[in-house]
Amino acid sequence: MxxxxxxxxxxxxxxxxxxxxxxxxxxxxxxxxxxxxxxxxxxxxxxxxxxxxxxxxxxxxxxxxxxxLPADEVIGEVIDLELDQSAISILDIQAEHVFSRNHIARGHHLFAQANSLCVAVIDDELALTVNASIQFKRSVRLNERVVAKAKVIHTDKKRTTVEVNSHVEKELVFSGTFEMYRSTDR
Amino acid sequence: MxxxxxxxxxxxxxxxxxxxxxxxxxxxxxxxxxxxxxxxxxxxxxxxxxxxxxxxxxxxxxxxxxxxLPADEVIGEVIDLELDQSAISILDIQAEHVFSRNHIARGHHLFAQANSLCVAVIDDELALTVNASIQFKRSVRLNERVVAKAKVIHTDKKRTTVEVNSHVEKELVFSGTFEMYRSTDR
DNA sequence: ATTACTATTAGGACCTAGTCATAATACTGG
DNA sequence: CCAGTATTATGACTAGGTCCTAATAGTAAT
Missing domain, CATH: 1.10.10.10 (Winged helix-like DNA-binding domain superfamily/Winged helix DNA-binding domain)
Structure with a gap:
């Protein structure tokens, strides 16, 4: 019928x-x-x-x-940037970021957000990550909004150290220290 | 005219x-x-x-x-896997992986390859990264093939430590130690 | 200047996948 | 059986084309 x-x-x-x-x-x-x-x-x-x-x-x-195309851009959205000092970006966790089994965000997305923010905060044509030490404090779930704050804590001729802390609401979910290499001297 | x-x-x-x-x-x-x-x-x-x-x-x-959608997969292609022991994956660096300015691979792709390989090597429904310490030994360029080798170096009740070394040809480009959390005890 | 050739423009018939309006027909519940 | 809803049909018109033919304009060489 x-x-x-x-x-x-x-x-x-x-x-x-x-x-x-x-x-x-x-x-x-x-x-x-x-x-x-x-x-x-x-x-x-x-x-x-x-x-x-x-x-x-x-x-x-x-x-x-x-x-x-400007994939040279930051993963997430930059909402504040002071070159060579600090930067903030937000990343909304969507379906493509999570494991479908449990809806927990895959670690590398948090890493990517933090790492690309480090690249952005450095006032240089070419900033590359040399070392990083990171901790995932708690797992992030679907639809949560991750706010990453990067702070430059040390700079010498060729290297810059950046600390990144990412929060969901008031809760720390990720933290890392990134040692970045700059192509041009300060 | x-x-x-x-x-x-x-x-x-x-x-x-x-x-x-x-x-x-x-x-x-x-x-x-x-x-x-x-x-x-x-x-x-x-x-x-x-x-x-x-x-x-x-x-x-x-x-x-x-x-x-099938984001649940490993970043790169797994070519060898022995659960709870070791795994190997390859990742061909293509245009979408590099900075357009200098054709150098963005760090988070190498991280993602290594990190997802760690998740894959662990024989568990839910493996999450807790800590990671990583070094980018040299920059990887467009069209290079990165071979990541993961090796489980320690396991206790809840945690597994995995070491990953990534090479291009014979050259070490990335190395990292990942501490992973398992949902089920061994 | 005349010829030869290319480049540009014009016109008309036709196409698809529609919109919008009007009207006829079919179905369905009380 | 009749009212009201649902469906179908029909015709005029639209955008953004294709395809073909033909006229006109511009340019370069003899």
Whole structure:
């Protein structure tokens, strides 16, 4: 038996969510109704036409690309930066950062946030990490917001030492000391 | 003076590369030629129409979304694994791993390779990194192949210590000691 | 200047995947 | 059976094209 309107609209929503590239014609075929019915459904559900849908998927990607290209950037979002002194970044833990088994953030993301913040805080074309000593104080879970604070604690001709402490709310979750190499002398 | 055909086509290519969402009409306006000229140019350069361009940007994004999901895996490719003893993985350094300025691999990728190998080598549902002490011995460059070898050096009830040394050819590039926490006792 | 060739522009028919509006038909519950 | 909802049909119009033909403009060589 054919689906009732409500059921069909629900499935329609899911189908488009799963495959935004599908045309009304294909949907009509799939649900065994006329194209016009599909269009009425889309109207009622406020779903735009296939080209608009494709465009927004593309647009998302494009924003990502622009974000990723200066991959020279920091992992997370820098919210404060004083060159050669201190810096703060935030990283929202999302699905791609966690183990699916237990929803705990994978350590290297916290490391990446801290390490890239060290690179950013140094006023130099080329700053590389030489040594690091780090502690994971407690595990970070999905949807938590990690605030990393980097502080330059020592600098000599070629090397800079940076301390990073990352918190979720008031709780320390990660701490590390990074010894960075600078290409140019101070 | 107006651009010659060749110059125009070159600029056209760049413009579309930069903004794939632009229509022929807008391009015609931008280059002060007719729409037909733009279309001839696209034909000659083999550039598809705006909708196709948008679709391929969207398609890329869609593939990426699917790719990002199996994040539970090890960073790099495991080529040898003896549970609770040792493991080896290789990571080919590609464009997305390096700073675009100097083509040197970003530290957190080497860390991620080593750290995830530590997680993999431990025969446990849930292994988390507690502490790590690491050294970047020399910088790794684009297209180099990093071989990471992990070796369990100590185990007690709750903790396992793993040593990782990563080489490019015969040269040590990274080394670290990871203290891992296991959820289940041995 | 005339010819030869390339480059540009114009026009019309057709395409896809729609929107929007109107109207006819089908189904379903009271 | 009738009312109200759901579905389908139809036609006019849109954007952003393709494909083909044809006219016009610009340039370089004889």
């Amino acid at each position: 054919k689906l009732k309107k409500k059921d069909r609209q629900e499935k329609l929503n899911q189908a488009i969510e799963k495959t935004p590239f599908i045309t009304d014609e294909e949907l009509a075929e799939q649900f065994q109704v006329s194209i016009q019915t599909i269009r009425l459904d889309r109207m009622e559900l406020g779903i735009p036409e296939v080209r608009k849908r494709i465009e927004s998927v593309a647009q998302e990607n494009w924003d990502e690309t622009l974000k990723a | 107006k651009l010659k055909k060749k110059d125009r086509q070159e600029k056209l290519n760049q413009a579309i590369e930069k903004t794939p969402f632009i229509t022929d009409e807008e391009l015609a306006e931008q280059f002060q030629v007719s729409i037909q000229t733009i279309r001839l140019d696209r034909m000659e350069l083999g550039i598809p129409e705006v909708r196709k361009r948008i679709e391929s940007v969207a398609q890329e994004n869609w593939d990426e979304t699917l790719k990002a």
